[in-house]
Amino acid sequence: MPSKVSCLYLLTVVCWASALWYLSISRPTSTYVGHMSVPIRKTVKKVNNNITFTNIRTRPLNPHAFEFVINEEKKCETVTPFLVILISTTHKEFDARQAIRETWGDESTFSEVHILTIFLLGRNTDNVLNQMVEQESQIFHDIVVENFIDSYHNLTLKTMMGMRWVATFCPKAQYVMKTDSDIFVNMDNLIYKLLKPTTKPRRRYFTGYVINGGPIRDMRSKWYMSRDLYPESKYPPFCSGTGYVFSADVADLIYKTSLHTRLLHLEDVYVGLCLRKLGIHPYQNSGFNHWKMAYSLCRYRRVITVHQISPEEMHRIWNDMSSKKHLRC
Ligand SMILES: *[C@@H]1O[C@H](CO)[C@@H](O)[C@H](O)[C@H]1NC(C)=O
Numbered sequence: 001m002p003s004k005v006s007c008l009y010l011l012t013v014v015c016w017a018s019a020l021w022y023l024s025i026s027r028p029t030s031t032y033v034g035h036m037s038v039p040i041r042k043t044v045k046k047v048n049n050n051i052t053f054t055n056i057r058t059r060p061l062n063p064h065a066f067e068f069v070i071n072e073e074k075k076c077e078t079v080t081p082f083l084v085i086l087i088s089t090t091h092k093e094f095d096a097r098q099a100i101r102e103t104w105g106d107e108s109t110f111s112e113v114h115i116l117t118i119f120l121l122g123r124n125t126d127n128v129l130n131q132m133v134e135q136e137s138q139i140f141h142d143i144v145v146e147n148f149i150d151s152y153h154n155l156t157l158k159t160m161m162g163m164r165w166v167a168t169f170c171p172k173a174q175y176v177m178k179t180d181s182d183i184f185v186n187m188d189n190l191i192y193k194l195l196k197p198t199t200k201p202r203r204r205y206f207t208g209y210v211i212n213g214g215p216i217r218d219m220r221s222k223w224y225m226s227r228d229l230y231p232e233s234k235y236p237p238f239c240s241g242t243g244y245v246f247s248a249d250v251a252d253l254i255y256k257t258s259l260h261t262r263l264l265h266l267e268d269v270y271v272g273l274c275l276r277k278l279g280i281h282p283y284q285n286s287g288f289n290h291w292k293m294a295y296s297l298c299r300y301r302r303v304i305t306v307h308q309i310s311p312e313e314m315h316r317i318w319n320d321m322s323s324k325k326h327l328r329c
């Protein structure tokens with residue numbers, strides 16, 4: 001009996017000791033390669049009783065400690081998509097998602113290239129909405145959710161979830177587009193004019209509507225940025241979050257860089273900060289319109305994205321463009 005007790009006691013001590021050992025190990029801070037949670041053995045010698053200090057200094061700034069609660073892990077097991085489209089969306093936008101599925105996001109439109117359409121969401125504070133999205137996911141299998149609270153302020157987390165998803169579950173895809181649910185995308189132009197499936201795949205490539213701007217300090221603005229969060233007077237060049245496209249290798253690079261980059265709620269600015277750290281320069285492409293543009297067949301034939309399109313407009317535009325393919329401008 002006493003031997004059993006002391007054995008248990010010993011086990012507890014060993015457990016505790018290894019937990020402490022794990023906690024006190026320095027995490028890598030400047031290297032983006034390899035799995036971030038794997039401790040580096042070299043640094044074990046540095047362990048002392050000064051645990052608090054070591055931890056504060058070396059823990060990732062922005063650990064993204066969320067879990068996928070709805071996932072599509074196997075989407076890329078059988079096919080390697082040419083293009084993964086990540087669409088930032090909110091729970092109530094059921095009709096916007098459906099409009100995209102039935103129009104430009106329809107994966108079966110192109111027979112010679114594989115397109116994958118994925119909707120990104122967080123968790124809603126209203127559980128009924130979570131359940132509705134779960135049911136929608138069981139029907140369409142195109143929804144990915146992590147367990148952060150879904151809010152405008154958390155948009156950056158949604159984008160980082162998308163980067164993580166591509167890096168983890170679809171690393172062989174060639175290109176990725178990140179866009180919003182109120183955007184019309186001219187897929188013909190995106191695929192054949194910009195990405196050109198028959199040409200050599202690019203690496204470290206990033207394009208969209210490039211903005212060279214600085215923080216807005218007016219608190220009433222939707223894009224307000226405090227001096228505390230971002231003291232510099234200029235942002236690095238960034239692509240408007242309404243739609244940007246990149247080679248899939250960049251997803252992993254951005255996700256890993258983000259773990260060491262202080263979070264900002266403006267997702268497009270934040271992606272720009274990660275790109276600067278990576279030394280990747282976004283290419284300007286004026287086909288990415290981040291403003292609303294009245295519909296005309298010829299005008300819409302020239303663009304890649306148009307902003308502020310309602311689900312009804314999306315159907316109307318898509319039907320018009322599809323039925324008039326033979327017309328010249
Ligand atoms: C903890 O370690 C740091 C750096 O090694 C040192 O500056 C600091 O004084 C230490 N604190 C204590 C309480 O030992």
Ligand SMILES: *[C@@H]1O[C@H](CO)[C@@H](O)[C@H](O)[C@H]1NC(C)=O
Pocket residue numbers: 147148149150151153154
């Ligand atoms: C963002 O998500 C985190 C993690 O779920 C949550 O703690 C935080 O309250 C959210 N922020 C906002 C503004 O909703």
